[in-house]
Amino acid sequence: MDEGIAQTRELGAALGPYHPLIINNTDKLKDISGLDEVSYHMSGTEAVMQAVRLAHYHTGKKRTVVFCGAYHGWWDGVQPGIGNPRKVHDVYTLKEMSNDTLRVLKTRKDIACVLVNPLQALNPNGGSSSDSMLIASDRSAHFDKEAYTVWLKALREICTKKNIVMIMDEVFLGFRLAKGGAQEYFGVQADMVTYGKTLGGGLPVGVVCGKAELMKRYKEHKPTDICFARGTFNA
Numbered sequence: 190m191d192e193g194i195a196q197t198r199e200l201g202a203a204l205g206p207y208h209p210l211i212i213n214n215t216d217k218l219k220d221i222s223g224l225d226e227v228s229y230h231m232s233g234t235e236a237v238m239q240a241v242r243l244a245h246y247h248t249g250k251k252r253t254v255v256f257c258g259a260y261h262g263w264w265d266g267v268q269p270g271i272g273n274p275r276k277v278h279d280v281y282t283l284k285e286m287s288n289d290t291l292r293v294l295k296t297r298k299d300i301a302c303v304l305v306n307p308l309q310a311l312n313p314n315g316g317s318s319s320d321s322m323l324i325a326s327d328r329s330a331h332f333d334k335e336a337y338t339v340w341l342k343a344l345r346e347i348c349t350k351k352n353i354v355m356i357m358d359e360v361f362l363g364f365r366l367a368k369g370g371a372q373e374y375f376g377v378q379a380d381m382v383t384y385g386k387t388l389g390g391g392l393p394v395g396v397v398c399g400k401a402e403l404m405k406r407y408k409e410h411k412p413t414d415i416c417f418a419r420g421t422f423n424a
């Protein structure tokens with residue numbers, strides 16, 4: 190039997206009857222992200238939803254941190270402010286590249302995860318660049334790679350110390366900066382990474398890569414305590 194098909198059968202319980210190429214793609218994504226496991230979703234928004242839900246599930250903490258101006262999809266769980274009719278109580282929107290933020294992360298005990306959209310390196314705390322934004326042709330795009338690297342490393346350190354899941358949302362940037370995305374470019378390893386957009390070459394897709402312990406949807410000692418995730422086209 191073709192090795193790919195055998196592997197697909199082995200993974201059948203998790204992936205269903207999918208094409209063997211999925212195995213290759215999964216291996217590539219693990220390699221690119223530097224993480225253990227991969228789950229597939231329909232959009233970047235869903236990938237972020239999944240990553241955030243898993244972070245809450247595994248840490249047992251209730252709050253999510255996002256940074257000013259950063260976009261992480263239209264889900265009301267991470268989109269505080271205009272355009273979201275639900276008042277969001279479990280999201281803290283903090284300043285990026287700020288010592289105040291590091292202090293908050295260091296001192297609070299309720300923060301499950303921090304979402305980083307590395308596109309914000311271009312305009313920390315400003316309105317996010319987006320598909321619908323008009324950009325003047327005379328603009329001079331600039332960002333301080335060194336300063337943003339220092340920031341991400343400081344964030345990484347605190348997240349590790351405080352058991353906060355660091356989620357790098359690479360849905361927008363994808364692999365534009367380097368083969369390993371923003372993680373490689375800035376030299377920072379996140380606990381979970383989301384990808385989407387060009388990853389599907391025009392087809393709808395969202396991906397979460399994460400550490401094995403964070404990707405687990407049930408608790409060994411409490412098998413009925415599951416982290417529900419399902420969708421016709423998710424796996």
Ligand SMILES: Cc1ncc(COP(=O)(O)O)c(C=O)c1O
Pocket residue numbers: 232233234235237260261262263306358359360361362385386395
């Ligand atoms: C950083 C980031 N995260 C998440 C999303 C949401 O992805 P989607 O539009 O596929 O739901 C976007 C979309 O622009 C994005 O830029």
